[in-house]
Amino acid sequence: MARLGTGIGWRxxxxxxxxxxxxxxxxxxxxxxxxxxxxPDSLLRLRERGVTVVPHGVSLGLGGAERPDAGRLAxxxxxxxxxxxxxxxxxxxxxxxxxxxxxxxxxxxxxxLPVPRTRDALDVLCENVRIAQDALPVPLAVENIAALVxxxxxxxxxxxxLYELADRTGVRLLIxxxxxxxxxxxLGADPAEALAALPLxxxxxxxxxxxxERDGVWHDSHAHPVPRPVLDILTDLASRVAPPGVLLERDxxxxxxxxxxxxxEAIRVAVEKGRASRTAATVGRAPxxxxxGSAADDGVRQRLGLAQAAxxxxxxxxxxxxxxxxxxxxxxxxxxLAGKRADVVGKxxxxxPVILGARYRPAFLSYxxxxxxxxxxxxxxxxxxxxxxxxxxxxxxxxxxxxxxxxWWLERSGPAPRSTRAGARLARATRRVLLRR
Numbered sequence: 001m002a003r004l005g006t007g008i009g010w011r012x013x014x015x016x017x018x019x020x021x022x023x024x025x026x027x028x029x030x031x032x033x034x035x036x037x038x039x040p041d042s043l044l045r046l047r048e049r050g051v052t053v054v055p056h057g058v059s060l061g062l063g064g065a066e067r068p069d070a071g072r073l074a075x076x077x078x079x080x081x082x083x084x085x086x087x088x089x090x091x092x093x094x095x096x097x098x099x100x101x102x103x104x105x106x107x108x109x110x111x112x113l114p115v116p117r118t119r120d121a122l123d124v125l126c127e128n129v130r131i132a133q134d135a136l137p138v139p140l141a142v143e144n145i146a147a148l149v150x151x152x153x154x155x156x157x158x159x160x161x162l163y164e165l166a167d168r169t170g171v172r173l174l175i176x177x178x179x180x181x182x183x184x185x186x187l188g189a190d191p192a193e194a195l196a197a198l199p200l201x202x203x204x205x206x207x208x209x210x211x212x213e214r215d216g217v218w219h220d221s222h223a224h225p226v227p228r229p230v231l232d233i234l235t236d237l238a239s240r241v242a243p244p245g246v247l248l249e250r251d252x253x254x255x256x257x258x259x260x261x262x263x264x265e266a267i268r269v270a271v272e273k274g275r276a277s278r279t280a281a282t283v284g285r286a287p288x289x290x291x292x293g294s295a296a297d298d299g300v301r302q303r304l305g306l307a308q309a310a311x312x313x314x315x316x317x318x319x320x321x322x323x324x325x326x327x328x329x330x331x332x333x334x335x336x337l338a339g340k341r342a343d344v345v346g347k348x349x350x351x352x353p354v355i356l357g358a359r360y361r362p363a364f365l366s367y368x369x370x371x372x373x374x375x376x377x378x379x380x381x382x383x384x385x386x387x388x389x390x391x392x393x394x395x396x397x398x399x400x401x402x403x404x405x406x407x408w409w410l411e412r413s414g415p416a417p418r419s420t421r422a423g424a425r426l427a428r429a430t431r432r433v434l435l436r437r
Contacts, residue, residue, distance in 0.1 A: 002086055004052060004205055004245025006268060008260070011250070015042035017257040021264070026052035028089075028247055031075070032059055036082040047083070055079040057090040062128045062142065063115035064094035065305030066101055073135040080138050087139045087204060089174050090132070092125065092165070097309040101302055107312050108373040110344065110380075111337055116151035116307065117161045123296040124304055129169045141172035141204035146182035146211075146220035148333040152324025158189055159197020172204035177233040178211065178220060178249075184229075185218035186329075191233045195240060205245030208234055208267050217332055223253035226263055231270040238274025246271055316372040338368040341380065349381035355404045363388065385409045 005025030010018055018027060019042055027046060034043075034055065043053055057076050060068055080088045093112035098104040115121050133140050144162060156164070166173055175198070180191040208231070210224035226248070237243065248264055313319040315334045321327050342364040346353045353360040367387050373380045385405050393402060 002244065004054075004086075004247075006264060007052075007205075007245060007247040008264060009056075009247060009249045009251070010043065010046075010053070011254070012040065012042075013252075014250070014254050014260065015040065017260055018042070019045060020257070021261055023264070023268075024051065026054065026245060026247070028054045028056045028249075029083075031055035031057040031079050031088070034079055034083075036078050039082070043083075052086065053083045054085050055083060055088050057088065058112070059095055060090045060132070061093065061095040062090055062132060063092050063121070063125050064096060064128075065124060065301045065308055066099070068128050068131050068135075070135070073132055077136050080136065085138060087141055087172065088136055089141045089143060089204070091143045091145055092162075093145045094308050094312075097305060097312040101305040102309045104309050104313075105372075106374055107309070107316055108375065109312055109316065109337065110341055110373050110377065112145045113308075113312065113315075114145060114147040114149070114151065116304075117154040117156040117158065118151075119155055120296070120300045121304055122156070122161060122164060124301055126165060126168045127296045129165070129171050133169070133171065139172055139204075141174040143174035143176055143207065144179050146176070146179040146186075146218075148186055148217060148336065149326060149329045150187045157194070157197060158183065159194040162194075163197055163199050166199045166202040171202070173198065173202045174204055174207060175237065175243075176207035176209070177237060178207065178209040178226070178230045180233050181227075181230045182211065182218045182220045185213065185216075192236060195233075195237055200237075200241035203237075203241060203243055205247060206234065206237065206243045207247055207249050209249040215332075217329075219336065221253075222249050222251035225255075225259075226266065231266060234267065234270045235274040238271045239277045240274075242275065242278070243271070313372075316368075318369065338365055341368055341373060341377075344377050345381045345384060348377045349408075351408055352381065352385070355401060355408065382409065382413055386413075 006023055007026040007028060008018055008021065008024055010027040010029045018024060027043075029043060034040075047053055055076065057072075060072050060076065062068060076088055076090075079085075091112050092115060094109075094115060095112060096106065096108045099106040115125060129140065129142065142165070144158065162173060165171065177191070180189070180194055183189040183194075184191050208226055209220065209222045210226045210230070211218055211220045211222070212224050213219070234246070246267055248260070248267055250260065250263075254260075307322070310319070310322045311325070314321045314325075314330060315337055321330050342361050345364065346360065356363060364384060367384050371383065371387060375383075385408060388405055389402070389409065393399070
């Protein structure tokens with residue numbers, strides 16, 4: 001694997017800081033936030049300077065029961081080609097469930113959810129990864145995710161699961177040491193044992209990020225400083241193998257440039273500390289699991305699909321918790337998913353928190369309880385406003401707010417934005433007058 005060096009996640013909010021940060025050799029950008037024909041000027045300038053840009057996908061759902069969507073794969077491939085990237089990355093997760101495979105409503109999580117570490121799920125994941133590899137013009141690396149809940153009756157440890165995935169498909173691994181810490185706090189998984197079980201020669205690069213602990217649960221927020229335990233896991237990894245690249249992720253609550261530079265420097269120090277004590281990469285590696293695996297037939301996919309649909313429905317639609325899951329943890333995860341939906345919709349449609357003011361968040365969380373997300377976040381914003389407009393106004397509701405919401409929805413719900421020409425505006429105004437009569 002080619003050396004990447006030290007990098008940082010590129011986000012529009014910190015574009016200027018990233019451009020001016022010394023020693024940044026590469027950046028990673030969320031693939032779904034990029035338009036190939038209209039790349040941000042900041043990314044173009046970085047590329048002109050020779051900075052590598054890696055597209056990082058979040059919506060492919062390689063761990064889902066269905067085969068990867070051809071359109072999503074084509075979009076990821078296009079971004080890799082436009083950016084001249086040496087590889088692309090995605091997650092070992094499922095992000096949607098239901099649909100034709102299970103004859104149930106299709107649901108979207110809006111979040112990365114864990115795949116059960118079973119033989120059936122591994123067979124499905126391996127086949128999905130091979131499909132993705134065939135469709136992409138550059139190598140694929142897949143990332144371990146953070147989890148609040150674990151599946152009952154799992155057959156493999158995380159390290160064993162990742163080892164066999166890499167062994168059977170040749171896929172590269174993106175190891176997120178912050179996620180190893182999350183799974184240590186939430187699920188009791190030993191990060192050292194997970195690292196010892198990995199095929200470290202398959203590591204493409206490493207993610208480092210912050211989070212916070214609340215009531216014994218670690219939340220992988222990407223909005224807080226990197227804690228010491230995460231840096232210690234990075235040092236452990238670097239003592240076993242030289243990671244081709246290490247990258248700081250920060251998605252919100254951005255600090256000033258000096259603090260970001262300090263976090264990048266702390267990452268460099270942690271890697272150097274590990275390099276100074278490096279031992280052979282194979283020392284302490286766990287035994288490889290037995291069994292070579294097989295292709296996933298439709299029956300295996302359906303079983304996995306039904307299990308994932310039941311879990312996702314419990315998280316976002318209030319259906320009963322599937323047997324064997326921790327009910328308390330599922331409630332925590334459900335609240336986290338609803339809160340993330342509210343936050344992301346507020347960013348995708350920033351006019352809504354302005355129009356609704358302090359009512360926005362409680363109104364959205366109330367809506368989310370009975371209305372699971374069935375499309376992307378833009379569709380969710382439209383559905384939320386449509387829900388508000390169908391609901392009878394409260395006694396203290398300002399009529400002007402409802403008019404603004406209606407105008408917002410009409411502006412965005414059609415196949416194309418409404419015309420701003422004077423004649424079209426007059427026609428709309430006339431129609432509103434007639435409708436009030």
